[in-house]
Amino acid sequence: MVELWCTFSLRHVLVTKGRVIATGQEFIIANVYAPCDTAMKHDLWNRIMNFILNIGDVNFCICGDFNSVRSETERKGRSVVFRQLDTNNFNNFIDGILLIDLPLCGRMFTWYRGDGISMSRLDRFLLSTKWCDSWPNCIQVAC
Amino acid sequence: MRGVRGGFEGVGGGGAGVKMKVICYNVRGLGGFEKRAEVRCLIQEKQPVVVCLQESKLNVLDDFFIKTIWGSAPCDYCYQASN
Numbered sequence: 001m002v003e004l005w006c007t008f009s010l011r012h013v014l015v016t017k018g019r020v021i022a023t024g025q026e027f028i029i030a031n032v033y034a035p036c037d038t039a040m041k042h043d044l045w046n047r048i049m050n051f052i053l054n055i056g057d058v059n060f061c062i063c064g065d066f067n068s069v070r071s072e073t074e075r076k077g078r079s080v081v082f083r084q085l086d087t088n089n090f091n092n093f094i095d096g097i098l099l100i101d102l103p104l105c106g107r108m109f110t111w112y113r114g115d116g117i118s119m120s121r122l123d124r125f126l127l128s129t130k131w132c133d134s135w136p137n138c139i140q141v142a143c
Numbered sequence: 144m145r146g147v148r149g150g151f152e153g154v155g156g157g158g159a160g161v162k163m164k165v166i167c168y169n170v171r172g173l174g175g176f177e178k179r180a181e182v183r184c185l186i187q188e189k190q191p192v193v194v195c196l197q198e199s200k201l202n203v204l205d206d207f208f209i210k211t212i213w214g215s216a217p218c219d220y221c222y223q224a225s226n
Contacts, residue, residue, distance in 0.1 A: 002192050014223045029165065029195065063195050064197055134163075135162075
């Protein structure tokens with residue numbers, strides 16, 4: 001169905017270029033596993049941002065474990081340390097390169113500690129406008 | 144208690160075109176038989192085009208290993224060693 005022809009590894013992100021064989025549509029998927037540290041995360045967002053700004057208008061999807069939330073409501077727990085700077089950096093990254101964060105269906109959170117109290121939305125898909133044009137009616141589901 | 148991470152998928156609609164379904168899952172270790180069986184079931188059930196896994200906790204992956212989670216259908220893969 002698809003073929004991959006180019007991959008490269010940056011710290012905390014694996015980038016793959018591929019093509020849908022049937023239609024010839026090309027795409028780039030970045031698989032992210034972000035660190036916990038605020039400064040390291042900020043550096044990661046900047047590196048991904050520079051990469052995207054240099055490749056132009058493509059079918060682009062960044063997905064993975066961002067270890068960040070976009071608002072206070074995306075994290076619940078007994079002793080929640082809400083890091084505003086983390087959230088601001090993450091939002092600036094998403095808004096700065098005009099990524100589309102589709103509404104989440106299925107569940108509100110993607111990570112559960114297992115105590116029934118602590119949960120957060122750490123995983124997501126961020127899409128380029130072109131991706132949403134190429135494959136319309138995309139939905140984001142936590143399952 | 145151990146944390147659990149849910150599977151996560153994005154589905155591309157579009158009636159006439161190809162469905163671009165991507166699964167993303169922080170597996171927190173992919174070496175164990177049970178976890179691989181779980182991922183294999185997820186792939187069989189959801190029929191994704193692309194699967195992105197995080198935190199495999201493995202340093203080397205090969206064709207044989209990939210077949211244990213993807214099955215016998217042809218596929219490409221790439222990975223970053225966990226270290």
